[in-house]
Amino acid sequence: MAWPGMEKYQNERIIIHLDYDCFYASVVENERPGLRSLPLGIQQKNILATCNYVARAQGVKKLQLVSEAKKTCPNLVIVNGEDLSRFRDASKKLWLYVREFIWEYKVERLGFDEVFLDVTQMIDFNIANLNLADFPASVLPTCTLASNLACTNADDDKLVEEAADQGIGFFRLSLTDPKRGFSFSWGKLPGHTYPLNDALDLRVLPESDHSSQSLEDDGLDCKVHNDFHQTKHTKHRLHRRLFLAAHFADFLRNSVKETYNYTVSAGISTTKLTAKLAGSVNKPDKQTLLIPAATQSFLDGHEIGKIPGVGFKTAQVLREELLGVVQGGAPEGSSVAEVAFYDKLTHPVTIHDIRRKLTLDRLSQVLDSKEQARKLYGWLHGVDTTPVAQTSLIPTQISIEDTFRSLKGTKQAEQVLIQLVTKLITRMHIDLLSPLPTPTTSTPTPTTSLQRWLACPRTFRLSLRPRDMTGPYSARISKSAPLPRYVFARDSCAEALAGRLVRDVGLPLLRKMGKVGEGELQLVNVAVVNMEESKAGEAVMAGVDIEKVFAGKKVTAEGSRNKNDEDMDWEKEVREIERVYKMLGEKGVEGDHKLAEEIDGISNEEDTIVDGQNLGIVGVMKPIDNQIEPGIGEDLWVKADDNGELSDMDGNGTDIVPAEAPTLRPIAHLRTKSRLDFSELEMEDEVGSPSARGVVCPKCGMGVLLFALEAHARFHEMERREQEK
DNA sequence: ATGGGTCCT
DNA sequence: AGGACCC
Incomplete structure (x- = not known):
C-alpha cells in the first residue's frame, strides 16, 4: 500500500x-x-x-422556468417554496431520527436532503457477533449473489456460513441490548447492485482497468481495488460487510418511510464519493450497492464534473487542459460561464479521460494546490479518505435572503432588511434555543424554566448582489459588524428587535457599502455568523440535562471552568436586559411616562416618551459629549435596581454611559419627544451608534419607529374593532 | 436560476 | 471579505 493507513480507509470503512x-x-x-x-x-x-415524480413523468424538469413547465404540463400544481422553514424543519426531523441509529453519531448532513453515514463500527460489530444461536432453523439461501456475498470458504468463516444457511439473520443496533435490532434474510440482497445483479458473478468479475502510467511513486496506487481482492478471505469479508450494510440501509429506508412517510434513495460503498454516486444509479425509493471490483469502471463512465468536489471552475480547467481552449458552439461574445456550459455539452470529458491523460504532476500544475491535485487524483481512482463528519446540532451560520428584479433606494432596502432580520431573529430562536423541557406526568416542569441559548453568534453580516454583477456563483459583496447583545432578549418580539438591529447595524453597514448599497440590488442577505457554543450547547450535544450544568453539578471532567463562568456571565447579562424590558413592558405606556418623570432633570410627561412594550425597549445608546441632560430627541441610558426603580447610571443625573459598554448594562431607553413630532430624526453614520427614525402617533402620542408603523396601525385598528362590538 | 449551506484562503 | 464547493 502506498501510504500508511490507506488500507484501513480503503478497505475497512462502510459508508451509506x-x-x-x-x-x-x-x-x-x-x-x-x-x-x-x-x-x-x-x-x-x-x-x-x-x-415530484408524477410531474417528471409528464416532462417537467427540475430548475425549469415556471412558464415552460406550465406549457408542458398545464395541470401542474404549483406550491411556493421560497420560505424554507418547513423544509428545514422536516430535514432536521429526519436527520435527528436517522442520527439516533448510528453509533457515535457519525452522520453528516449535506444540504437539506442528504446524509452520509459511517456505519463501519456497526457493521463490524455485527460481523463479529453473528451467532448461530440467534438464528432460527434453516432456509437455504437461494440467491447466487447473496450466497456469494454471505458464504465463503475462508478458514474463519464457518460461523457465518452456518448462520447463512439458517436463512434469517439478526442485525444488532445496540452494543448493549442484544434485543435491539432487526431481522434480515441471508438469502436476499436488498435493492440493486452495480453492476446489475444478473450480470454479476463475483468469481469472474473482470479486473479493473489499469492505466498504463506508473503509479508507484505517486503516493497513491490505483490498483488498490485489485490488490485488495487478492485473497479470497479479505474479498469475501468485504462483501459480507457490504451485504450487511445493504440490509441496514434497507432497514433505515423502511424505517424513515414508515415513521415519517418519506421515500429515500441510498448508495452503499466504502467511501463517501462512491456511496453517493452509487446512490444516484437507482432512484427514487431504491438503493444501490456498488460492488468493489467494479469501482473503477463505474467511476470511469462519469463526467468529470459529477465528482462531488469538482465544481464548475475545476471542471472547466480540466476540460481545457485536456482539449485546449474550446468554444464548442457558444455564440460570439459569450461569457466565460456560457462558454463552459457549451463546452460541457459539446465536449464531455469523463473521469476515464482525465485519469488516462493527466498525470498527478500535470494536475498539480493546473490546480490551485498540491493538496487539491492529490485529492482529485485519488477520486479519479476511487480513493477518497474524507471522513464522515458529525454534523453539529448547532449550525455554523444562519442566513436569510431574498432576490429581486431590482431594488432601489435606501427606503426600500430598509423595508426589506426589516423583513429579513425579523425572520433571522425568529430563526435564531428556533435553531439556537434549547428545546423546551418536555412535560411529563412524573416530573411536572417548573413554570420558571427558561429556554437557554445553545450558542451565541458574535457577528452580523449583510451581503448584497448588485444588479449587473456577473459570475456563476457568488458575486456578492458583504460587510460585517458585531451583533448587539440585546437581540438575545428572549421575550421581546422579533419585529421590535429587528427594527433596532436594522437601525443600529443593518443600515450603517448598508451605507458603508457605498455606491453598491445605494444602487440597484438583485439580492439582499442577512446572516449571523461566528457561533460561539455555550455550555448549554455542549451539554445538549452530549445529551446531558442542561439544567444540571447550570445548577453547578459537575458534568465535565476538567478545563471547563472558564467556559462555565463565561456562560454564567452571559446568562446573567441577557437576563438583566430581559428583566428591564419586561418591567417596562408590564407598566405599559402610562407606566413608562411615569417612570420617565422619576428621572431627575429629564422632563415631564409631555416631553418624554419611552419606547414601550409593543415596540420593545431600545438597547442602544447615544453618548452625548459632556452633556448632562440629553438634548431634544436624544437618547438617555438609565439602569434599573432590583425593585424595578429606574435611575440614571450614577444616580446624580450626570452619567454618560460609554459607547463601548451599553448593551452590557441593565438599561432602558428614553427619548425626548418634542422634536419627534412627525418629523424624521437624523441618522448616524457609525456602525453601532443609533440612528432613530420615528414619528409620534397622532392617536396615542406614542413614539413609533418607522419599521413598526404598520404594526402600530394594526394595533389601533384592532382597538377600534373591539370598541365597535 | 433559488434559498439556503460548508469550509478554505 | 471573498471564493470554491454542496444541495
Whole structure:
C-alpha cells in the first residue's frame, strides 16, 4: 500500500449515503397528501426548485422556468417554496431520527436532503457477533449473489456460513441490548447492485482497468481495488460487510418511510464519493450497492464534473487542459460561464479521460494546490479518505435572503432588511434555543424554566448582489459588524428587535457599502455568523440535562471552568436586559411616562416618551459629549435596581454611559419627544451608534419607529374593532 | 436560476 | 471579505 493507513480507509470503512427523493415536493405532499397523485412543482421566484415524480413523468424538469413547465404540463400544481422553514424543519426531523441509529453519531448532513453515514463500527460489530444461536432453523439461501456475498470458504468463516444457511439473520443496533435490532434474510440482497445483479458473478468479475502510467511513486496506487481482492478471505469479508450494510440501509429506508412517510434513495460503498454516486444509479425509493471490483469502471463512465468536489471552475480547467481552449458552439461574445456550459455539452470529458491523460504532476500544475491535485487524483481512482463528519446540532451560520428584479433606494432596502432580520431573529430562536423541557406526568416542569441559548453568534453580516454583477456563483459583496447583545432578549418580539438591529447595524453597514448599497440590488442577505457554543450547547450535544450544568453539578471532567463562568456571565447579562424590558413592558405606556418623570432633570410627561412594550425597549445608546441632560430627541441610558426603580447610571443625573459598554448594562431607553413630532430624526453614520427614525402617533402620542408603523396601525385598528362590538 | 449551506484562503 | 464547493 502506498501510504500508511490507506488500507484501513480503503478497505475497512462502510459508508451509506441517503438521499430523500425530491425532498421539497415530499414535504409538501406530506402536509397535503391529496397532492401526492398530482403533478406537483415547488416554485421559487421564476423557477421550479423541484417537482415530484408524477410531474417528471409528464416532462417537467427540475430548475425549469415556471412558464415552460406550465406549457408542458398545464395541470401542474404549483406550491411556493421560497420560505424554507418547513423544509428545514422536516430535514432536521429526519436527520435527528436517522442520527439516533448510528453509533457515535457519525452522520453528516449535506444540504437539506442528504446524509452520509459511517456505519463501519456497526457493521463490524455485527460481523463479529453473528451467532448461530440467534438464528432460527434453516432456509437455504437461494440467491447466487447473496450466497456469494454471505458464504465463503475462508478458514474463519464457518460461523457465518452456518448462520447463512439458517436463512434469517439478526442485525444488532445496540452494543448493549442484544434485543435491539432487526431481522434480515441471508438469502436476499436488498435493492440493486452495480453492476446489475444478473450480470454479476463475483468469481469472474473482470479486473479493473489499469492505466498504463506508473503509479508507484505517486503516493497513491490505483490498483488498490485489485490488490485488495487478492485473497479470497479479505474479498469475501468485504462483501459480507457490504451485504450487511445493504440490509441496514434497507432497514433505515423502511424505517424513515414508515415513521415519517418519506421515500429515500441510498448508495452503499466504502467511501463517501462512491456511496453517493452509487446512490444516484437507482432512484427514487431504491438503493444501490456498488460492488468493489467494479469501482473503477463505474467511476470511469462519469463526467468529470459529477465528482462531488469538482465544481464548475475545476471542471472547466480540466476540460481545457485536456482539449485546449474550446468554444464548442457558444455564440460570439459569450461569457466565460456560457462558454463552459457549451463546452460541457459539446465536449464531455469523463473521469476515464482525465485519469488516462493527466498525470498527478500535470494536475498539480493546473490546480490551485498540491493538496487539491492529490485529492482529485485519488477520486479519479476511487480513493477518497474524507471522513464522515458529525454534523453539529448547532449550525455554523444562519442566513436569510431574498432576490429581486431590482431594488432601489435606501427606503426600500430598509423595508426589506426589516423583513429579513425579523425572520433571522425568529430563526435564531428556533435553531439556537434549547428545546423546551418536555412535560411529563412524573416530573411536572417548573413554570420558571427558561429556554437557554445553545450558542451565541458574535457577528452580523449583510451581503448584497448588485444588479449587473456577473459570475456563476457568488458575486456578492458583504460587510460585517458585531451583533448587539440585546437581540438575545428572549421575550421581546422579533419585529421590535429587528427594527433596532436594522437601525443600529443593518443600515450603517448598508451605507458603508457605498455606491453598491445605494444602487440597484438583485439580492439582499442577512446572516449571523461566528457561533460561539455555550455550555448549554455542549451539554445538549452530549445529551446531558442542561439544567444540571447550570445548577453547578459537575458534568465535565476538567478545563471547563472558564467556559462555565463565561456562560454564567452571559446568562446573567441577557437576563438583566430581559428583566428591564419586561418591567417596562408590564407598566405599559402610562407606566413608562411615569417612570420617565422619576428621572431627575429629564422632563415631564409631555416631553418624554419611552419606547414601550409593543415596540420593545431600545438597547442602544447615544453618548452625548459632556452633556448632562440629553438634548431634544436624544437618547438617555438609565439602569434599573432590583425593585424595578429606574435611575440614571450614577444616580446624580450626570452619567454618560460609554459607547463601548451599553448593551452590557441593565438599561432602558428614553427619548425626548418634542422634536419627534412627525418629523424624521437624523441618522448616524457609525456602525453601532443609533440612528432613530420615528414619528409620534397622532392617536396615542406614542413614539413609533418607522419599521413598526404598520404594526402600530394594526394595533389601533384592532382597538377600534373591539370598541365597535 | 433559488434559498439556503460548508469550509478554505 | 471573498471564493470554491454542496444541495
